Amino acid sequence: MERKEWYLEYEIQINRPGLLGDISSLLGMLSINIVTINGVDEGRRGMLLLANSDEQITRLESILQTMDTINVTKLREPKLRDRLAVRHGRYIQRDADDKKHSGSYGTNWVCWWTSWQNSLSRKAISLLGSEGCPGWGKLNR
Numbered sequence: 001m002e003r004k005e006w007y008l009e010y011e012i013q014i015n016r017p018g019l020l021g022d023i024s025s026l027l028g029m030l031s032i033n034i035v036t037i038n039g040v041d042e043g044r045r046g047m048l049l050l051a052n053s054d055e056q057i058t059r060l061e062s063i064l065q066t067m068d069t070i071n072v073t074k075l076r077e078p079k080l081r082d083r084l085a086v087r088h089g090r091y092i093q094r095d096a097d098d099k100k101h102s103g104s105y106g107t108n109w110v111c112w113w114t115s116w117q118n119s120l121s122r123k124a125i126s127l128l129g130s131e132g133c134p135g136w137g138k139l140n141r
Contacts, residue, residue, distance in 0.1 A: 003052055
């Protein structure tokens with residue numbers, strides 16, 4: 001049986017001590033492993049999970065829907081944006097007009113660099129580029 005990765009993101013409705021412990025205990029009882037966990041946005045938490053079967057995830061989803069303290073926003077196979085959000089604690093901003101472009105300004109350089117590394121590690125051909133002022137970073141004499 002092949003293990004499969006999942007991305008779980010939830011919004012905290014009622015923040016109380018022990019909430020993360022309750023969720024991690026539930027995952028342990030269902031034999032689902034937590035690979036990575038991090039706060040993604042203000043009041044949101046994201047996790048990469050490792051499960052043996054899809055049945056475990058459907059059980060988890062049905063149990064989490066009954067909880068009043070959290071609201072599950074995403075439970076799916078992880079995308080690159082999800083992995084970056086969990087790794088760095090925030091989402092990279094997307095261009096509103098063109099969904100294939102992602103912008104990064106100043107503090108997002110680490111996220112951009114990780115995204116670049118992940119794209120190059122794949123066997124598929126990727127086109128990466130940077131956009132900006134042509135004279136930025138150059139010496140003008």
